[in-house]
Amino acid sequence: MMMQDRVSIREVGLRDGLQLISSRLDTEIKLDWIKAQADAGFAEIEVTSFVPPSILPQFADAKPVLEGAQDIDGLLPTVLVPNLKGAVLAMDAGARKINFVLSVSESHNMSNVRRSTDDSLAMLREVIAESKRRDTHSIGVALATSFGCSIEGDVSEARVANIAEQVALAGVEEINLADTVGYGDPVQIARIFRNLSKIVGTVPLAAHFHDTRGLGLANVMAAFEAGVRRFDAALGGLGGCPFAPGASGNIATEDTVHLFDRLGVATGINLDRLLDVRGRLVDWLSEERLEGRLFGAGPARRTAPGGA
């Protein structure tokens, strides 16, 4: 491992975290949360999802949340969209980075966005074409169920590679492989990322892991060792997918930052300030069971700052 390495950790609690739970947060609290994490050093935060409010009412305030977040100095707020309509709304609201989601598993894509994976790929090309016309938006893609699917079981690695290649050729600026249902294991994950890095050229790869079966941080280590430098995480381990049974819990942001702190890998994030935000989350979401181990245990005591 190169100790001068640096990773980028993107907070997704406001999007993936709020997607499944029944608690609703006011727009003002969402913006307080975003601001507090930006102050703690987060360069990128996924702040909302542009989806029909009839399906996910917790994101009915997508536009004011995005607009408020755009005003925060030094922060790149990103948004998730499942289709062209959402992408156009996000572009109209001034989104600088938009993540288009599609599932590698055909059945999961059908459940999640009600179309075939091929139709989603065609729609992604339309989204990219629209963003190029406007010339102010960066398009990333999230490939859900890249490491397994609760409906189909195993997902073919050849299919992951094939879809990633099509997505790279379409002109996305980031490919985020998501272990949506927490099926991935470290050996598989390292193998898939190593394989993809040969296929997608210079397009940066990111990883989005859930801790559904306790392997979240083991998978982070495996992806890191395979060269991944961009990780999603949700404060308090919030999150899940309403269409994937049993798929609860993103990896906890605070535990992930602590891991890289222990490794001496720079994150740009101040862990103490992040733990303060984690403390406020307990009040904001008092009905929810939060996960993550660090908040209760506290960071490991070091003999001397920076010592090993």
Place this chain on the structure above:
Amino acid sequence: MMMQDRVSIREVGLRDGLQLISSRLDTEIKLDWIKAQADAGFAEIEVTSFVPPSILPQFADAKPVLEGAQDIDGLLPTVLVPNLKGAVLAMDAGARKINFVLSVSESHNMSNVRRSTDDSLAMLREVIAESKRRDTHSIGVALATSFGCSIEGDVSEARVANIAEQVALAGVEEINLADTVGYGDPVQIARIFRNLSKIVGTVPLAAHFHDTRGLGLANVMAAFEAGVRRFDAALGGLGGCPFAPGASGNIATEDTVHLFDRLGVATGINLDRLLDVRGRLVDWLSEERLEGRLFGAGPARRTAPGGA
């Protein structure tokens, strides 16, 4: 990774798991638990600790628990002892494998067993001499705080190596490095185990991890990749050390077995039967918050048995 690899997972929930919690289990329930895990395929279970009942009353039944466990076909029950007196009691009760615990951190050893590390090393030699006189007991050693200490902070890797070398020369049959307070990280753990494997000759190394800061299974992967094939774990992630603040939670046995199942590494354990025992643990310890993610989520769905 060699797919023909096999690991041995030792259940320590009955010892490390019961050590910290206030719930008390009847001897009969302990033996039901041991029997059920032996039936699920565990070859080795740490069933109790030979310590003064005035300090840890939950182990006042050490002798009947050990004797009951010795009667279970195919099971090697092990016991923990902190001193010569405990070792002699364990030998008198017929223990076939005894784990002597000492801490690499001087301050932690003083808190835990009220003597210096050197005094513990001298006592270990007496325990080995006594076991050789009787010729029926195997002596292992657990080196607590091998990856950090909540009192001292960082623990010198040279000191870990030096103590492990002394312990190997003393004639132990296993060296178990314990991350007692959950400070270890995957890079450090791999480095320490790789270094030790050059120092201790043919003495098998084992790993004992806590999930205090979410790194439990990441650390298992790192140790596995560094060649370790013996792992401690506690059902439901029970456990901790009463003398190490914030040190709660061994890695969960069920999550650990599931990890190796995903990797195609044989454990000899039937995960479905283990999850049945995990279900019974909820009743046995109804006052305790159990950890581990797999029990709630269920094993990952495979497309075909043994598929990858």
